[in-house]
Amino acid sequence: MVMLVLPLTVVLIFSFGERGASGGYVPAFTLEQYANLPARWTAFKNTMVLAPIGTISSLLIAYPLAYFLAVRADPKWKTVLLVLVIVPFWTSILIRSYAWIFLLGGRGVPAFIDWIGFGSVRLINTPFAVLVGIVYGYLPLMVFPIFVSLDRLDKRLLEASSDLGATPTRTFVQITLPLCVPGIATGCLLVFILLMGEFLIPALLGGGKVFFVGNALVDLFLQSRNWAFGSAVAATLVFIMLISVTIYMRLISRLGTRREDVSLM
Amino acid sequence: MADGEYTAHQESPVKTPIAELRGVSKRFGSVLAANNLNLEISEGEFLSFLGPSGCGKTTALRLLAGFESPTEGDVLLDGEVVNSLDAHLRPVNMVFQHYALFPHLTVAQNIGYGLKQRRPRVPKAIIAQKVEQALEIVRLEGFGERRIWEMSGGQQQRVALARATVNEPKLLLLDEPLAALDRKLRKEMQIELQNIQRRLGITFVLVTHDQEEALSMSDRICIMRDGQIEQVGSPQELYDRPANRYVASFVGTTNFFDGTITGVDGDRACILIENGQTVTGWNASGYSTNDPVSLCVRPEQIHLSHNNGSGEALAVLVLNRIFQGEQTEYLVRHDTFGEFLVLAPRQSELNEGPFNVDEWLFASWDASGALILSRNQSN
Ligand SMILES: Nc1ncnc2c1ncn2[C@@H]1O[C@H](COP(=O)(O)OP(=O)(O)OP(=O)(O)O)[C@@H](O)[C@H]1O
Numbered sequence: 001m002v003m004l005v006l007p008l009t010v011v012l013i014f015s016f017g018e019r020g021a022s023g024g025y026v027p028a029f030t031l032e033q034y035a036n037l038p039a040r041w042t043a044f045k046n047t048m049v050l051a052p053i054g055t056i057s058s059l060l061i062a063y064p065l066a067y068f069l070a071v072r073a074d075p076k077w078k079t080v081l082l083v084l085v086i087v088p089f090w091t092s093i094l095i096r097s098y099a100w101i102f103l104l105g106g107r108g109v110p111a112f113i114d115w116i117g118f119g120s121v122r123l124i125n126t127p128f129a130v131l132v133g134i135v136y137g138y139l140p141l142m143v144f145p146i147f148v149s150l151d152r153l154d155k156r157l158l159e160a161s162s163d164l165g166a167t168p169t170r171t172f173v174q175i176t177l178p179l180c181v182p183g184i185a186t187g188c189l190l191v192f193i194l195l196m197g198e199f200l201i202p203a204l205l206g207g208g209k210v211f212f213v214g215n216a217l218v219d220l221f222l223q224s225r226n227w228a229f230g231s232a233v234a235a236t237l238v239f240i241m242l243i244s245v246t247i248y249m250r251l252i253s254r255l256g257t258r259r260e261d262v263s264l265m
Numbered sequence: 266m267a268d269g270e271y272t273a274h275q276e277s278p279v280k281t282p283i284a285e286l287r288g289v290s291k292r293f294g295s296v297l298a299a300n301n302l303n304l305e306i307s308e309g310e311f312l313s314f315l316g317p318s319g320c321g322k323t324t325a326l327r328l329l330a331g332f333e334s335p336t337e338g339d340v341l342l343d344g345e346v347v348n349s350l351d352a353h354l355r356p357v358n359m360v361f362q363h364y365a366l367f368p369h370l371t372v373a374q375n376i377g378y379g380l381k382q383r384r385p386r387v388p389k390a391i392i393a394q395k396v397e398q399a400l401e402i403v404r405l406e407g408f409g410e411r412r413i414w415e416m417s418g419g420q421q422q423r424v425a426l427a428r429a430t431v432n433e434p435k436l437l438l439l440d441e442p443l444a445a446l447d448r449k450l451r452k453e454m455q456i457e458l459q460n461i462q463r464r465l466g467i468t469f470v471l472v473t474h475d476q477e478e479a480l481s482m483s484d485r486i487c488i489m490r491d492g493q494i495e496q497v498g499s500p501q502e503l504y505d506r507p508a509n510r511y512v513a514s515f516v517g518t519t520n521f522f523d524g525t526i527t528g529v530d531g532d533r534a535c536i537l538i539e540n541g542q543t544v545t546g547w548n549a550s551g552y553s554t555n556d557p558v559s560l561c562v563r564p565e566q567i568h569l570s571h572n573n574g575s576g577e578a579l580a581v582l583v584l585n586r587i588f589q590g591e592q593t594e595y596l597v598r599h600d601t602f603g604e605f606l607v608l609a610p611r612q613s614e615l616n617e618g619p620f621n622v623d624e625w626l627f628a629s630w631d632a633s634g635a636l637i638l639s640r641n642q643s644n
Pocket residue numbers: 293294296297298316317318319320321322323324325474
C-alpha cells in the first residue's frame with residue numbers, strides 16, 4: 001500500500017511546486033501548474049478519445065477471436081492457438097510497431113490502395129495509425145481474460161438452454177454473453193488503464209502528430225525537465241483515470257444486478 | 266351418428282410409442298458408447314436406465330434429448346425420425362446430472378426460461394403464473410427471487426425439476442438427478458418424483474446406477490452394459506426372470522452355483538455342480554444337456570432348519586447373522602458349495618428356535634426357486 005501511495009503523494013506535492021531555474025523542482029505552494037494545463041489540451045483530448053475507442057475496437061476484435069479459440073477451436077489446438085495469440089505480447093512493442101510503420105507508411109498499404117486505383121491516402125502519422133497500433137498491441141491483453149471466461153463457461157449450461165428451446169443465437173445472448181461479462185470487464189479495464197498511460201505507440205505511429213498525455217509527460221520530465229508541471233499533468237491524468245474507472249465499475253455492477261433486463265433482450 | 270363419431274375418434278388400439286430407439290449406435294472415436302439399442306418408450310410410463318458407470322446411460326439420454334445424433338439407427342419421437350433434429354426443437358426436457366442451473370438468473374427466471382423461449386411469445390403474466398405453480402409443485406413457494414447459489418443441493422435439484430416440468434414436455438429425461446443428495450433427502454425426493462410423475466402424467470426416463478432407486482420407482486427398467494441393453498422389463502420380471510447372470514447380479518442379491526446340465530425333464534433340469542453334487546433347477550430358458558450353466562438361487566428362496574426334513578438338505582455352518590427386523594440375513598458355509606447368503610423371515614426363527622452363529626443347520630430350496638441361467642455373463 002505504501003509502495004502504491006508514496007509515488008502518488010510525491011507527484012501530488014510536486015504538482016503544487018515550481019520549476020527550478022535549470023529544471024527540476026523548487027518547493028512551493030501554487031496552483032500555477034494546474035492553471036497551465038490547457039497548454040496540453042490536445043494531448044488530453046487525444047488520450048481521452050483514443051483510449052476508449054481503442055478499448056472498444058480491441059474488444060470488438062478480441063471477442064470473436066477469444067470465442068473461436070475457446071468454443072470453436074479443436075481442444076487439441078486450443079492452447080497452441082492461444083499461445084500464438086499471446087506470444088507477440090512478449091516481444092517488444094517497439095519492434096512490432098516498426099512493422100506497422102512500414103506497412104502503413106508510403107510504400108506499404110497506401111501504395112497498394114493507390115495501385116488498385118483508390119487514389120493516394122495517408123495512413124502513417126494519423127490517429128488511424130495509432131488506433132491500429134493500439135488494437136494490435138493490446139489485443140492479447142483483451143483476448144486472454146475473455147478466453148478464460150468463455151473457456152470456463154460450463155458447456156452444460158448451453159445444452160440446458162438449447163434443451164429448454166432457445167435457438168443458438170438466443171443461447172448466446174442470454175447465457176454466453178452475460179456469463180462472460182466479468183472477462184470482458186477485466187479485459188476492458190486492463191486495456192483502458194494501460195492505454196491512458198501509453199506513449200510508445202503514439203510516438204512511433206503518430207509521428208509527433210498524435211500526441212498522448214504519456215508523450216507530454218516524457219517530454220516534460222525528460223526533455224524540458226519541468227517536474228512541477230509534469231507532476232500536475234500526471235496528477236490530472238490519474239484523477240481522470242480514477243473518475244472513469246469508478247464510473248465504469250458502477251456501470252458493470254449495475255449490469256450485474258439488473259441482469260434480468262439484459263436477459264430480456 | 267353421435268356414436269359413429271365417437272368410435273371414429275377413439276385411439277387406435279396400437280399406440281405409437283412416445284419415443285423409440287431403433288438399432289441406435291453411437292461411436293465416439295474408438296468407443297462404442299451405444300451399441301444397437303432397441304427400445305420403445307410408451308406414453309406415461311416411468312422407465313429407468315440402470316447400469317454401472319460408463320455403460321452408456323447418459324449417451325442414451327443425450328440421443329433422445331438431441332445433444333448427440335446416432336452414428337447408426339434411428340431415434341423416433343412420436344413416430345417420427347428425429348435423428349438430426351436439434352435439441353431446441355424437440356418436445357423433450359432434461360434434468361441434468363449436475364442440474365446445470367443458470368447462475369446469473371434467479372430461481373424464478375431459471376424456471377421460466379423455457380416458457381420465455383416459446384414463439385409466439387407467452388405473456389409475462391402467464392409465465393409468472395406457471396412459474397408460481399411449478400414452485401408450488403416442488404414445494405419451493407416464496408423462493409422465486411433467490412439466487413441459485415443461495416439454494417441448498419436438494420433445493421437446487423427441485424429447481425432443476427421445476428425448470429424442466431414447467432414446459433410440460435412429452436418426455437422428461439432425468440440424468441441421475443438424485444445422485445448428489447444424501448440418503449434421507451434422496452428417499453424423500455424419490456417419492457416426490459413419483460408423485461410429480463403421476464400428477465403431471467409426463468413420461469419419465471430416469472438414469473441411475475442405484476438399483477434400489479430403479480426398483481422402487483420404475484414401471485420398467487432397462488439394464489445396460491457396455492453400451493448394450495441386456496434386458497428390459499418390470500422390476501418383478503427382472504427380479505424373477507433375469508435373462509442372464511449379469512442382470513441377476515444387478516437386480517437384488519443372488520447366490521450362483523456353476524455347473525453343467527446332465528438331464529432335462531420338462532421345465533426341470535439336473536445340474537452337476539462343480540463340487541460333484543447334482544441338484545435340480547428351473548430350466549426356464551430351455552438349456553439342454555451338457556450346456557454350461559449357472560444356478561441362481563435368491564437368498565430368500567433358501568430355507569434354513571434345525572433338522573434335515575427331506576433328507577436332501579445341505580449341512581451348513583452359520584458364519585454371520587445380521588438381524589434386519591422382519592427378516593434376518595445369514596452368511597453360511599457348506600463344505601463343497603462354499604459360502605452363500607440366506608434371508609430367513611422372522612417367522613421361521615420363531616417357529617424353529619434361534620439360528621446362532623457357529624451352529625450347524627440344514628439349508629434347502631425348491632427347484633422352482635432355483636433358476637438356471639447361462640453361465641456367460643451375457644447371452
Ligand atoms: N463426448 C464423448 N467423447 C468421447 N467419449 C465419450 C463421450 N461421451 C461418452 N463417451 C464414452 O462413452 C461411454 C459411455 O459414456 P456415458 O457417459 O454414456 O456413460 P454413463 O453410463 O452415463 O456413465 P456414468 O454412470 O458414469 O455417468 C464411456 O466410455 C465414455 O467414456
